[in-house]
Amino acid sequence: MNFSGDVVLVTGAGAGLGRSYALLLARQGARVVVNDLSTAPDGRDLIGGSAQHVVDEIKAAGGEAVADTHSVADPEGARATVAAAVEHFGRIDAVINNAGIVRYGGFQRLTPDDIRSVLGVHLIGSLLVTRAAWKGMADQGYGRVVFTSSSIGLLGSPGQAAYGGAKGALVGLMRVLATEGAGHGIQVNAVAPMAVTRLNEEVMAGIFGSATPQLSPDAVAPVGAFLVHRQCTLNGEVVSTAGGRVARFAVGTGPPVSGLDSPEAVRDSMEAVRATEPARWWSRPEPIRAR
Numbered sequence: 001m002n003f004s005g006d007v008v009l010v011t012g013a014g015a016g017l018g019r020s021y022a023l024l025l026a027r028q029g030a031r032v033v034v035n036d037l038s039t040a041p042d043g044r045d046l047i048g049g050s051a052q053h054v055v056d057e058i059k060a061a062g063g064e065a066v067a068d069t070h071s072v073a074d075p076e077g078a079r080a081t082v083a084a085a086v087e088h089f090g091r092i093d094a095v096i097n098n099a100g101i102v103r104y105g106g107f108q109r110l111t112p113d114d115i116r117s118v119l120g121v122h123l124i125g126s127l128l129v130t131r132a133a134w135k136g137m138a139d140q141g142y143g144r145v146v147f148t149s150s151s152i153g154l155l156g157s158p159g160q161a162a163y164g165g166a167k168g169a170l171v172g173l174m175r176v177l178a179t180e181g182a183g184h185g186i187q188v189n190a191v192a193p194m195a196v197t198r199l200n201e202e203v204m205a206g207i208f209g210s211a212t213p214q215l216s217p218d219a220v221a222p223v224g225a226f227l228v229h230r231q232c233t234l235n236g237e238v239v240s241t242a243g244g245r246v247a248r249f250a251v252g253t254g255p256p257v258s259g260l261d262s263p264e265a266v267r268d269s270m271e272a273v274r275a276t277e278p279a280r281w282w283s284r285p286e287p288i289r290a291r
Contacts, residue, residue, distance in 0.1 A: 014050025
C-alpha cells in the first residue's frame with residue numbers, strides 16, 4: 001500500500017506508537033510531519049530532541065519528514081503544527097492524533113492540573129489539530145483522521161479517570177466528525193491500541209511480564225497506517241489492536257422493551273432490558289453537511 005504523494009501528520013511521534021506510525025508511513029512513501037513536544041511521560045518536564053531524532057531516522061532511510069515541536073493542547077500550537085505540513089509539503093492529507101501523557105492515581109487524588117493536562121493533550125489536542133486540518137481536507141475533497149482511544153476509556157479501569165474519560169470522549173468526537181466529514185470526502189476512525197511504550201512500561205511489565213515484547217508499538221502501526229490510506233473505506237469505526245491481533249469495537253443495542261412507565265416496571269424488566277440478542281449494531285454514519 002503506497003502513500004506516495006500523501007502528507008501525514010502524526011502527533012506524539014517522538015517515541016512509542018507515534019514513532020512506529022511515522023517510520024512505517026515514511027517507508028511506504030508518505031511525507032511525514034513528526035510532531036512531539038518532547039516531554040516526560042507525565043507531561044511536566046521537557047526532555048527535548050525526540051521529534052528530530054525520528055526525522056533523522058526517516059531521512060537516513062531515504063524518506064521525507066519534518067520535525068514539529070508545538071504543543072497540540074494549545075490552539076496556536078495546533079494550528080502551527082498543521083501549518084508546518086502545508087509549509088513544507090504543500091498540503092495535508094491525514095492526521096493521526098496520537099499525542100498523550102499519563103497521570104496515575106485514584107479519582108480523589110486527581111488535581112485540577114492533572115485533569116486539565118491529561119484532557120488537554122488527549123482530547124482537546126486531538127480536537128484542535130483535527131479542526132486546524134479540517135478546512136484543507138474539505139477543500140481538496142479528501143482526508144483521513146485517526147483518533148487514539150483505549151480499552152480503558154471504552155471498558156474502564158481503576159485509577160484512570162482523566163485518561164479514560166478523555167479516551168472515551170474521543171470515540172464520541174470521532175462518531176460526530178465521521179458524520180460531518182463523510183460529505184466532504186473525510187473519513188474519521190479511531191484505534192484502540194495496546195502496546196508497551198514509555199508512558200506505561202512499568203505498569204505493563206507488572207501485568208504482562210515476559211509477554212511485553214509481543215506488545216510492541218510496531219505491531220500496532222499497520223492498523224494506524226491502513227486507516228489513513230486512500231484504500232481504507234471505514235468511517236466511524238473503532239479498531240482494537242494488540243500484538244498483531246485486530247478486532248472491531250462495535251456499538252450496539254439490544255431489543256427494546258416497551259411500556260415501562262414506572263420505576264418499578266423498569267426494575268422488574270431489567271433482565272429483558274439487558275438482553276443483547278438480537279442486537280442492532282450501529283455502523284457507518286450517513287453523510288451530513290453541518291451548518
